[in-house]
Amino acid sequence: MKWWHIALIVCLLVAVISPLASSSPDGLERVAEDEGFLAQAEDSPYQVIADYVFPGIENEVVATILAGLIGTLILFGIACGIAWLVKSRREERAG
Amino acid sequence: MHIPDGFLNVATVAATYVVSTGGVSYAVKEANKKLKEKHVPLMGVLAAFIFAAQMLNFPIVGGTSGHLIGAALAAILLGPWAAVLIMSCVLIAQSLIFQDGGLLALGANIFNMGIIASFSAYFIYRLATSVLGDGKRGRLIAGFIGAWGSVVVASVACAIELALSGASPLAVVLPAMIGLHAIIGIGEALITGAALSLVLAARADLWQLQKV
Numbered sequence: 001m002k003w004w005h006i007a008l009i010v011c012l013l014v015a016v017i018s019p020l021a022s023s024s025p026d027g028l029e030r031v032a033e034d035e036g037f038l039a040q041a042e043d044s045p046y047q048v049i050a051d052y053v054f055p056g057i058e059n060e061v062v063a064t065i066l067a068g069l070i071g072t073l074i075l076f077g078i079a080c081g082i083a084w085l086v087k088s089r090r091e092e093r094a095g
Numbered sequence: 096m097h098i099p100d101g102f103l104n105v106a107t108v109a110a111t112y113v114v115s116t117g118g119v120s121y122a123v124k125e126a127n128k129k130l131k132e133k134h135v136p137l138m139g140v141l142a143a144f145i146f147a148a149q150m151l152n153f154p155i156v157g158g159t160s161g162h163l164i165g166a167a168l169a170a171i172l173l174g175p176w177a178a179v180l181i182m183s184c185v186l187i188a189q190s191l192i193f194q195d196g197g198l199l200a201l202g203a204n205i206f207n208m209g210i211i212a213s214f215s216a217y218f219i220y221r222l223a224t225s226v227l228g229d230g231k232r233g234r235l236i237a238g239f240i241g242a243w244g245s246v247v248v249a250s251v252a253c254a255i256e257l258a259l260s261g262a263s264p265l266a267v268v269l270p271a272m273i274g275l276h277a278i279i280g281i282g283e284a285l286i287t288g289a290a291l292s293l294v295l296a297a298r299a300d301l302w303q304l305q306k307v
Binding site: 008018020025026067082 | 096101129131140145152162188197198257268
């Protein structure tokens, strides 16, 4: 196993415990509520996996875990892909 | 600290999109010069970890919660431009797929939590290690301070954008944002410190990669 296999498993475990997260408003939401501009917030014109709950699954814990796992894998793939695309090719040319 | 659509006015949306587009383009240029094959899996793991950890809101005071930003961890391990790329991936995916952070506010969110948080963390960390030394202890304490500072500085940027947009006067929104994020920043510092200790214990060489 390479180090990043283990690291990715740790990330997926973090996603699995995500239903334990506090559902209280975050710092910005709290300020928006206290200062009376929270109502200005507009909903997105479309929804994919809105609010980290996978649509069409009744059990919210399962839907949250699924959203977390999908997102974690997507981010790993996208960031590796972009890093691979933009990385320096100098070594290869020299070699 | 993900700004939804509706809070920012057109001028602030436009200005932050211009600055963030420029910042991300420059980050790509820097990565093109310095990023090596060895950086690739670490970029992926950091993006995955930051996404997952951002879902874990922790309670602070008075029915309010906070979550990791993660820019400090990325900037300290890989350098500020690499951190800007990682944070942009996370913030774009959160906005497009998870409807967290508005589409129009994406420029501001990348500016605050990508560019501002990464660079403030990196500079505070560098400044702190120059005082505390580059040993394990010095680096961890510097990481802790850098992580805390990155959240507070990002909240200042966010407050200024809200004030410029007319959402709330600066004299009100600035102390409110700083006050809450000074507490949320402690969570950021603890998580960043724990992650950095884990890297030191398991794969200290990953921290020695060239900074981008």
